[in-house]
Amino acid sequence: MNLIEELKTLGVNTEEGIARFMDNPTLYEKFVKRYVSSAETIHVLEFIESGELETAKANCHNLKGVTGNLSLTPLYDGYSEIMALLRADDIAGAKEKLEALLPVQDAIVATLKKYL
Amino acid sequence: MKDTILIVDDQEINRAILAEYFKEAYTIVEAENGREALEQLQHHKVCAILLDLFMPEVDGMAVLRKLNETGIVLHIPVFIITAAEDNEMLMEAYNLGAVDVVRKPFNNFMRCRVNNVIELYHHRNDLEALVKEQVEKLSAINMSMVETLATLIEFRDCESGEHVRRICGLTEILMHAVCEMYPEYYLPEAEIDKIVSASILHDVGKIAIPDNILQKPGRLTKEEFEIMKGHTVKGCEILEKIPDIIDNDIYHYSYDIARHHHERWDGRGYPDGLKGDEITIWAQVVAVADVYDALTSPRVYKTAFSHEKAVDMIYNGECGMFNPKVLEAFRLNIDTYRKGLESTE
Numbered sequence: 036m037n038l039i040e041e042l043k044t045l046g047v048n049t050e051e052g053i054a055r056f057m058d059n060p061t062l063y064e065k066f067v068k069r070y071v072s073s074a075e076t077i078h079v080l081e082f083i084e085s086g087e088l089e090t091a092k093a094n095c096h097n098l099k100g101v102t103g104n105l106s107l108t109p110l111y112d113g114y115s116e117i118m119a120l121l122r123a124d125d126i127a128g129a130k131e132k133l134e135a136l137l138p139v140q141d142a143i144v145a146t147l148k149k150y151l
Numbered sequence: 152m153k154d155t156i157l158i159v160d161d162q163e164i165n166r167a168i169l170a171e172y173f174k175e176a177y178t179i180v181e182a183e184n185g186r187e188a189l190e191q192l193q194h195h196k197v198c199a200i201l202l203d204l205f206m207p208e209v210d211g212m213a214v215l216r217k218l219n220e221t222g223i224v225l226h227i228p229v230f231i232i233t234a235a236e237d238n239e240m241l242m243e244a245y246n247l248g249a250v251d252v253v254r255k256p257f258n259n260f261m262r263c264r265v266n267n268v269i270e271l272y273h274h275r276n277d278l279e280a281l282v283k284e285q286v287e288k289l290s291a292i293n294m295s296m297v298e299t300l301a302t303l304i305e306f307r308d309c310e311s312g313e314h315v316r317r318i319c320g321l322t323e324i325l326m327h328a329v330c331e332m333y334p335e336y337y338l339p340e341a342e343i344d345k346i347v348s349a350s351i352l353h354d355v356g357k358i359a360i361p362d363n364i365l366q367k368p369g370r371l372t373k374e375e376f377e378i379m380k381g382h383t384v385k386g387c388e389i390l391e392k393i394p395d396i397i398d399n400d401i402y403h404y405s406y407d408i409a410r411h412h413h414e415r416w417d418g419r420g421y422p423d424g425l426k427g428d429e430i431t432i433w434a435q436v437v438a439v440a441d442v443y444d445a446l447t448s449p450r451v452y453k454t455a456f457s458h459e460k461a462v463d464m465i466y467n468g469e470c471g472m473f474n475p476k477v478l479e480a481f482r483l484n485i486d487t488y489r490k491g492l493e494s495t496e
Contacts, residue, residue: 055168055257062171069164096205100234101164103256111256 038064038150045109045143052106067105068151073098074144079117080137083130091129092121109139153178154198154269159188159214160232161206165255169201169232172262185209189217199269200229201253204240212240215247224248226276228268232257293398294348301351304358307365314444315351317492321440322350322433324488328480329432336432336476346433349404352397353412353437356386368451383410383422404433412437415471427474435474439481442470458489 039049039060049063056063077098082091099114113136120129155178158169163183170179180195182188186209188202200218204211211231218224224247231244234255241252250268253261301315326343329336338346357365360382364375371379386409394402411425411434418426420438430438446461456464462485464470466478 054259056171057259066164066168066171069167073162073164093205093207096234097162100255101162103234104165104168106256 038067038146041146041149042067042143045139045146047143048106048108051108055104055106064150067107068147070101070105070107071144071147071151073101074140079114080130080133083121083126083133088121088126092118095121107143110136110143113139155180155195156265157182157188157191157195157197157200159183159185159201159206159211160203162203165203165232168257172257173265176266185211185214188214192223197227198272199265200227201232201265202229202249204231204233204235204244212244212247215244215249219247224250226272228265228272230265230268290398297348297351297397300355304354307358307362314448315354317444318350318353318437318440319347320491321443321488322437323347324484324491325436325440325477325480326433328484329436329477332480332483333476338432345398345401346404346408346436348398349401349408349433350437350440352386352390352405353408353441354382354386355389355405355409356382356384358389359385366451370452380413380421383413386410407431408434408437410434412441414438416474417472420471432474432477435477439465439473439477443481443485446470458485 036044039053043049047067052067053060053063056066077094079091079095079098082088082094095114095118099111099118102108102110102114113132117129117132117136120126120132153176156173157180158166158173159182160166160169161183166181166183170181173179177198180191180197182191184206188200189209191197192200202211202214211233215224215229215231218227218229228250229248230251230253231241231249232253232255233241235241244252251264253264298315305314323343326338326346330338330343360379364371364378367375387406390397390402390406390409397405410422411430414420414423414425414430414434415438416427416430416435418424420430442465443461446456446464447458449455465473465481
């Protein structure tokens with residue numbers, strides 16, 4: 036299996052992603068690999084736990100935007116839901132959702148790392 | 152040379168994706184926050200701005216407010232790029248002049264939308280520049296027609312046309328001084344410019360005065376003087392017949408100055424015997440400028456008086472009473488005017 040096929044098994048909408056990158060799979064791969072850095076540097080959970088909710092919201096918003104553009108569908112859907120929960124001040128709900136989402140993100144990042 | 156697009160987003164991946172979309176057709180400049188975006192705009196002439204809203208330091212809305220204040224949004228299309236669904240905020244962005252909202256995740260239509268809007272703005276900016284150029288050309292032609300007319304009148308009056316130019320110069324200096332010194336007479340710079348242009352036609356009515364009076368070397372009889380005084384009213388009649396050659400904004404100043412530049416502060420001038428501030432400040436200023444220039448210039452009926460003598464005559468009321476405030480502005484600025492004259496001679 037190659038990267039695209041592996042990502043597809045993880046629920047990533049690679050067709051949509053490739054289409055967004057002008058039907059160029061190589062270009063898509065180049066950019067999707069950059070998500071490793073985003074995932075490692077933009078954190079949400081620690082800011083929810085420390086009560087820094089504005090930073091948590093800003094970071095969640097950023098991850099929503101990036102995962103959307105890369106068609107990392109499970110992550111995009113997850114961060115969209117968490118964003119809505121944070122906006123509705125449902126902090127416990129957001130935290131619960133995020134704790135469920137992080138293993139999914141870890142799996143995608145682990146896959147991406149194999150191809151770096 | 153390619154046009155330049157400014158991409159503003161704190162996420163490097165988003166900037167890179169957008170850059171990838173547009174790099175073939177455009178030069179790309181990037182900024183990772185609002186502060187950098189405003190800096191980049193100082194250094195690059197851009198044809199479009201793709202602006203993220205949520206950013207550290209200075210956010211997208213603050214950038215948009217700045218672009219709105221400076222009028223940049225009127226000439227450069229600003230696209231908001233956002234993953235947010237906050238309609239209130241997006242409406243505010245539109246109200247501040249954003250041309251469109253590009254939602255994340257991006258799609259291929261976005262490129263077409265951006266390209267189309269850039270093309271529309273190009274056309275609009277080109278048209279605006281063309282209209283501005285044409286208006287400037289027309290205005291220059293218009294002004295030169297007015298100047299030609301004024302010079303012809305001066306020639307009939309055995310003057311060289313220099314009188315008109317001197318009146319304009321002194322009117323400009325005195326109007327600025329009066330407006331700065333006395334708040335009740337304040338006028339914006341643009342209005343002063345119009346008044347200066349309008350002063351050119353102050354004696355347009357002299358074209359209707361017979362040669363034997365206009366060019367009489369000696370003192371005019373009472374009857375002749377009455378006819379001469381008529382140049383103020385005749386001037387207005389002439390202007391009424393040629394309104395199209397004078398810019399609308401200048402026309403009413405020209406009309407007022409032609410009619411009232413011989414009125415005096417104490418009501419003893421002509422043709423209407425207006426008194427004090429019944430006479431507009433611009434007519435009062437042109438009156439002082441006209442008298443000073445007439446006194447210091449040779450005429451068919453007299454030699455030129457010295458500056459000192461002319462000033463004395465004006466202060467003594469020998470040429471009629473003037474507004475003391477205008478006279479004070481004259482006293483403080485006449486040397487500046489004379490220095491300017493010397494340097495152009």
